[in-house]
Amino acid sequence: MAIDGKPNAKGRSSGKPNSKAYRYINPPIDELWLHVTQGFLRSAAVFALSQNAMKVLLRLMDEHVSHNRRENGQLRVSQHQFADQCGIRYQSIPKAIREVEAVGLARVQRSGKLLGMDGPNLYRLTMYGDHTMTAPPTHEWKRYRTIDEAKKRIADYENRYLRDQGKHPNPAKTRKAAIEAAENVTEMGFANASTLRGDI
Numbered sequence: 001m002a003i004d005g006k007p008n009a010k011g012r013s014s015g016k017p018n019s020k021a022y023r024y025i026n027p028p029i030d031e032l033w034l035h036v037t038q039g040f041l042r043s044a045a046v047f048a049l050s051q052n053a054m055k056v057l058l059r060l061m062d063e064h065v066s067h068n069r070r071e072n073g074q075l076r077v078s079q080h081q082f083a084d085q086c087g088i089r090y091q092s093i094p095k096a097i098r099e100v101e102a103v104g105l106a107r108v109q110r111s112g113k114l115l116g117m118d119g120p121n122l123y124r125l126t127m128y129g130d131h132t133m134t135a136p137p138t139h140e141w142k143r144y145r146t147i148d149e150a151k152k153r154i155a156d157y158e159n160r161y162l163r164d165q166g167k168h169p170n171p172a173k174t175r176k177a178a179i180e181a182a183e184n185v186t187e188m189g190f191a192n193a194s195t196l197r198g199d200i
Helices: 019-025 051-066 081-084 090-102 145-162 171-186 193-197
Strands: 075-077 106-109 119-126
Touching: 019 106, 051 075, 051 090, 051 119, 075 145, 090 106, 090 145
Parallel strands: none
Antiparallel strands: 075 119, 106 119
């Protein structure tokens, strides 16, 4: 069946879909759905994400559609949910969330501690309006024109986070050199290798 087969008054193709074709190009009527623009699909921010960060983004989009697109800004996904439902190591989840936040795909309101445990964060996807139904999408992810630019933003954001936490990025070469030095010192009986390597 040709989609452009609907005839006009002269019996020629009008270029418009016939009534039966709409079922194939319109959103489904029997399940929840979410619109995604071509600009978003082609964006540098999306292509700059790691595999774990992409899983986080998709899980947030799933949470958004699960609430019929009415809770953006109040979306709650716990780290256990990210781990169990997305197959991400628990320890890797915070960094993946920071990636999504760094390139402006989501905004995160951190909840802090709840009864001695980490409470779920609140998330807002910037490509959609928020739960108030009055605020439009903010589209911070559109700032990045190239993948390299978006990746640099992610790296800078992570380095700043580590500095704020009193940690320091340890490049692979530096790490390897530290391990070799620790092993050499340990062989001479001066110190414990795990301490020098920074394992504890």
